[in-house]
Amino acid sequence: MGDQAEVQAQSSGVVEPGVRRRAKRACEPCKARKRKCNGSEPCSACIRYEYECYFPLPRRKRSTKVGNQGHPLPGASSQSPQSVHASAGPVSPTNLRSSNHDERSMEANSGVLFPHILGLKLNPSNAPKVQGFGWNLGIHYQHSRSQKSMVWIISRDEWQSLFDVYIQKIHCVYGFLDARIVLSKSSRRWEDPYATNAYDHVLCGIAALACLFCPERTDDRERLLVECAKDILDSTSLVRDPSIHDAQAWLLRTLYLRCNNPPHAAWMSSCTTMHIIEAIGLHHESTDVSLVYSEVSTSNVDVERKRRTFWLAKLLNSWISFEYGRSRVVLQGASCQFPSPIPDDFTIDLISLFMVSEVLDPDKIGEPMDLEEALLRTEAFNFQLDPLLLSQSNLCFTIYRRLRLATPNVKSKILEKVIAIGRKGLEASLGATRAGSPWWHVSNVPFQFACIMLAMDTKESLMHIQQAISTLRIVADKFKTPMVQKALSTVESLIQLSQKRKEQDITILQTSLLPQTSPQSWQPPPPVDSMQVSDQDFELTWSNDLLWNTPGLGNVNWDQFWTEPYDFAPTTLPNNGTSMS
Incomplete structure (x- = not known):
């Protein structure tokens, strides 16, 4: 899946040629620190962290193989000129320099990260991990996820019918979920009701949204689904390692609240979604290196789904904030590229x-x-x-x-x-x-x-x-x-x-046209704002x-x-x- 997404990113026409290509070599400092290297001399990681970048062996020339790179994917031509023009911004040199400066400033500010930076200087191959030790005393440090389950709320057939409604009416516009992954996880969920509920907040969010758009509504079932998702989501803000599924579940909740709740609730949910995305590092491209997110791994996540999740979360947070008259969440150093088009998806x-x-x-x-x-x-x-x-x-x-x-x-x-x-x-x-x-x-x-x-x-x-x-x-x-x-x-x-x-x-x-008995008796009419309107x-x-x-x-x-x-x-x-x- 990752290779396919990489090919899509290379051939989408949205980013510059070569931006998403995998480097065929890595410099020695990146190898020692087990970091991704873009293959440049010097590479972006060494420039950012002021390492001496060197390649001990000369680069061998290889014959060019004809493949799928450079050919547009089906449906790519349907992308509007506005979207191509709008997506050109994030890859500009000015934005890249600004992103690098923001991230280095964030790293310099971080006392949590400083022991890791110090360890890299002392022993690059075995530096201490970023665990947040010294942050506080750690009383009641461990927090577990909610144990609520959705399998007792609706049956598998009921969920499937709601999922069909979601795909038909919502997914075509807010397409940040992978339908194949959702179906795969939902099919296994009812096979073993006592298995982990780590994906239930996504399944509940899908079902709750579909209930709104379903002609045969059941308010009690919808309420239970919303409560189950909310209970699981509340625990995600306390766990140390949120995942992209947590961000997607918060995005589903934001959509639900925007349809069904007062503006404050939708705004708070949209802000939380952005903070979860930052905690995961979804606002960065996979090629970007930052010590702040060194403990976060999204390498096994489809690149296209990461981009869509980030951009739709940013869209909802911005638009809700604009309409509500509140501040939006701006993530420093965001470099996430514009997503690629998919046929029959808007x-x-x-x-x-x-x-x-x-x-x-x-x-x-x-x-x-x-x-x-x-x-x-x-x-x-x-x-x-x-x-x-x-x-x-x-x-x-x-x-x-x-x-x-x-x-x-x-x-x-x-x-x-x-x-x-x-x-x-x-x-x-x-x-x-x-x-x-x-x-x-x-x-x-x-x-x-x-x-x-x-x-x-x-x-x-x-x-x-x-x-x-x-x-x-x-x-x-x-x-x-x-x-x-x-x-x-x-x-x-x-x-x-x-x-x-x-x-x-x-x-x-009309009053100005009425005859006056004498000029001395004339009085100017009261201004409109001071006129009294009768109570009735x-x-x-x-x-x-x-x-x-x-x-x-x-x-x-x-x-x-x-x-x-x-x-x-x-x-x-x-x-x-x-x-x-």
Whole structure:
């Protein structure tokens, strides 16, 4: 599997030729320290650790063999130009130098690592391992994994049916798992129910996510699966040697929480996923050498799965952080390459879309020109899958919000692009709703689109609010959750507020036309913001806490909403009057 992944990496066209090729020789310092050597003179490891790099024997010339190297894999031509352009960044010399500097600084900071560095100087062939001795007293040092088991929750046939749903609706977009490995481990799991449960958190995560997208939902079974996965995952933060399966299980939990829980829970889970990935060293390429991760071994893991796990975890953490208004986790010295395309898989398209969102980094000053270019690049993607169209719309709305901050006058051409992408998002929301797929964008896209149309406040934008409200009502009728109902009532309140402000403007204009008895008796009309609105109409003001002052929202038990299950009872969606024309 490792050799196949290496051939894929060499022939994908994403990285530079030769980056993933196995070195045919190693220098003496790397041999003595049992480290990977890239074969250069001097090699990257010796440059990083300031060793004297030398090769005692001359390199023999070998005849070139014609093989598969350099030939593209099936489906590689389907990669979009945006993704090829976006993936060129990590291999640039500037990024490589920055990565090396970051890692050497991290190594210099580490007191845990220093005994190992000292041992390498004293005895390169038998240096002490990085065990964290001296970190603390070690009271109750040993922690074991959870003993919960999923085989008592669902049968093998039930899990298989849920896995089919997962492959059909989720894996095609978030393809970071190897279906063959999952099936292999699941088939053995029910043969011996008392065997190890080390992979149960992945199996439970798959089943719990599939339950959300399954028409025949069983809330009790879903709850037990979520609790089993959570209990096992909580223990992974305490064990010393997490694996890629732990990172993938946390990624599954992040997806589940993003669909089904408040933003704080999803954000915390996405951050934990990134920290688990750093603990494993998945953010590094296999050719990169770092003493910080010298005790971590991922050599037996498919390179493609490592890359996909890293990039999707980074994608979710960044997007959730952007939408929630929180900081994202930035891993120092990350050098993980862009993954390769796979036929009938749209993960690369999603990651390519994510690369555009790098312009939204809160630490960067968003220049209007850069944001406009990012929005045009977002609009250029031609997706056909509903979840991709929904993600495209969400990204477009985020870029527009940043653009409003950067410039008071957004170009009319850009506004037209935002409206066009938003309308596609509404169509995708209806498609996902009719399919019973509860992606988080299904309600978020029409909700945000209506808000943005109100914020634009032009004749063209206001004409599309009815379309957004109609879509959100269909979503509310289908899923019948308190949060969707509150989203609908909030948008309706915002529309009524906008209408009230316009009526006040009309009143001011009408007052200006009334004849006055004498110039001395004329008084200027009060400003709009100081006008009093009657209690029976609205008690809302345009302030930062607008949503929390909305009538009926102040006394809501929000915790109850997150604990109440979804009602996915089959309903008949209206076929008339809901066209997206």
